[in-house]
Amino acid sequence: MALDRQEIDHLYRRHARDVTVFFARRTRDSEMAFDLTAETFAAALADREQFRGAGPDAGKAWIFGIAHNQLSAYRRRGAIERRALGRLHVEPRALTDGEIERIEELAGLNDLAEAVSGQLARLGPHYADALRLRVVEELSYQEVAATLGVSGTSARARVSRGLRSLAAALRDHPLLAEDLR
Numbered sequence: 001m002a003l004d005r006q007e008i009d010h011l012y013r014r015h016a017r018d019v020t021v022f023f024a025r026r027t028r029d030s031e032m033a034f035d036l037t038a039e040t041f042a043a044a045l046a047d048r049e050q051f052r053g054a055g056p057d058a059g060k061a062w063i064f065g066i067a068h069n070q071l072s073a074y075r076r077r078g079a080i081e082r083r084a085l086g087r088l089h090v091e092p093r094a095l096t097d098g099e100i101e102r103i104e105e106l107a108g109l110n111d112l113a114e115a116v117s118g119q120l121a122r123l124g125p126h127y128a129d130a131l132r133l134r135v136v137e138e139l140s141y142q143e144v145a146a147t148l149g150v151s152g153t154s155a156r157a158r159v160s161r162g163l164r165s166l167a168a169a170l171r172d173h174p175l176l177a178e179d180l181r
Contacts, residue, residue, distance in 0.1 A: 003048040003059070011059045012041050017106060019067050024107035026071060030100040033107070036074060040067045112173070119169045127162030134159045 003011075019040055023033035043066050053062050085091075095103075104110060120128045133144045134155075145155035 001051065001054070003044075003051045005045065005048075007059070008041065008045050008048055011044065011063055015060055015063050016041065019063060020103055021107045022064070022067055023071065024103050024109065025112075027074070028109070030103040031095045032074070033103055034095055034099070036067070036070050040070045043070065115170060115173050116166070119166050122169070123162055123165055127158055127165065130155060130158035131162040131166070135163075 016037055020033050020037045023036040024030055027033055027036070040063065044063060047066075051059075051062055053059060120131065123131070129148060130144055133139045133147055134141070139147065141152050141155050141159070144159065145152045148155060148158075150158070
């Protein structure tokens with residue numbers, strides 16, 4: 001059963017906020033979350049003839065399926081597209097500070113950042129420093145090892161154990177548990 005424009009509009013009004021939050025949590029970029037949400041609903045409108053769902057949650061599942069595809073495509077094209085836009089001097093619409101703050105608020109990004117920071121402090125300096133260097137500063141394992149004065153194997157082990165401990169500690173965080181539903 002294909003959807004018409006009004007049904008797509010209804011899906012947008014019901015789920016755009018949740019889709020934006022979905023993207024904001026995964027990209028940690030409010031403006032990109034806004035753009036990906038627009039692309040998701042544009043794709044839904046363009047492909048509305050392909051909708052075959054039935055039942056009360058079929059539309060939401062379909063929209064989130066499109067959102068997952070948009071996120072995958074964004075990750076694949078990432079750097080290539082940004083370079084092309086730069087060469088063409090194309091500037092995407094910039095969100096206002098208020099819009100960025102609202103998206104971050106809806107996604108609970110500040111609460112998540114506080115929870116992660118708190119758990120990192122509980123890990124101890126060996127693991128926290130390794131995670132900060134590898135994940136935040138995006139250093140290679142060799143650079144992490146050199147900075148910490150340990151072997152590459154130890155650096156990998158610290159990062160791995162730190163990530164496992166962090167994931168276990170945050171598993172029941174309400175905002176993260178919501179993403180796993």
